[in-house]
Amino acid sequence: MILAIDAGNSRIKWGLRDGPRWRARGWRENCAVGQLAALWRPLPPPRQIIVANVAGDAMKTALRAQLQHWPTEPHWVTAQREQCGVKNGYDDPARLGGDRWAALIAAWGRLRRGCVVANVGTAVTVDALNDHGEFLGGFIVPGSILMRHALAANTAGIDAGDAPAYQPYPRTTDNAVYSGGLAAIAGAIERMTRQIAQRDAAPPCLLGGGGAASVAPLLPFAAEIIDNLVLDGLIRIARTCS
Missing domain, CATH: 3.30.420.40 (ATPase, nucleotide binding domain)
Structure with missing residues (x-):
């Protein structure tokens, strides 16, 4: 076990x-x-x-x-230059977070093709794998809550209140902040997906993290939400170390 x-x-x-x-x-x-x-x-x-x-x-x-x-x-876990079929393209491979590395390994193990791996949590990571298992790089952006708190702390008249749901045309400040944050996250994921599609075939997108269900409906393509993608990758790493 x-x-x-x-x-x-x-x-x-x-x-x-x-x-x-x-x-x-x-x-x-x-x-x-x-x-x-x-x-x-x-x-x-x-x-x-x-x-x-x-x-x-x-x-x-x-x-x-x-x-x-x-x-x-x-x-x-520390990220390696190569492990479980994934090649690490970071300038300093060990600087890649262990959670991102495990998620990439899980994604490659599941799909064996290029894809976007996005984790929507406190911070949002949007990582790119190509069809050869090479990690090309990725974005890190603040999660929705961090965005709201940053606006509340650094502006006058904007607080960090929650909004009930995403609105395409927000009509309150709370909803403008909440919906704008989700739109920014979806935009980062869409941008990375388009960048990979310019190199290879249109890639699938795997979403994880507590905010995945809020972001998935905003994407212009289908994305698969996978619970515990990092844990899946950790198990794959552990089996290579046993």
Whole structure:
């Protein structure tokens, strides 16, 4: 069994994989990392533990403490120059976030063709793979909540209030901010997809993250929403390391 952990900017997602199926999955907000040991202790001991952590050294220390009841040493993922069929095109491959690397590996393992891999979370990443498994590069833009908070903090008369839904022609400031943020994210995904289409055939688009369902309807093409794409990639990496 393999325990995969994706520690993002806001949430910690995890899953215990037993062969072809997930035996257990869950998540906690980062501020509740101290609750994880109680969730994990009743589970069967994993043979491997693999972690993608983009939440900093303090989170790494906290996760170690939550895992200490098992003797298995965690493997902390760093992006490689090449792994699981994916070639890393970053100027400094190790600087690519482990979560992005795992998602790219999962996408390549599923499709074996060029695609756009977008994760819509606290930050939004929009990454490009070509038909040869080469990671070409990607965008990072603020997520919808970060955009709203930035406007509220740096302008007068605009707050960070929520709007009930996307509106193509917003008629309130709250809705203009909310809808504008979603439109900007969709625009980044559409732009990357068009760029790849100029090089190769029109690529499929895989969406993950908590905001995926809000962005998908705004795209002018079908996109597949995949839960836990990063966890899928972590399992694939772990199996190459076993």
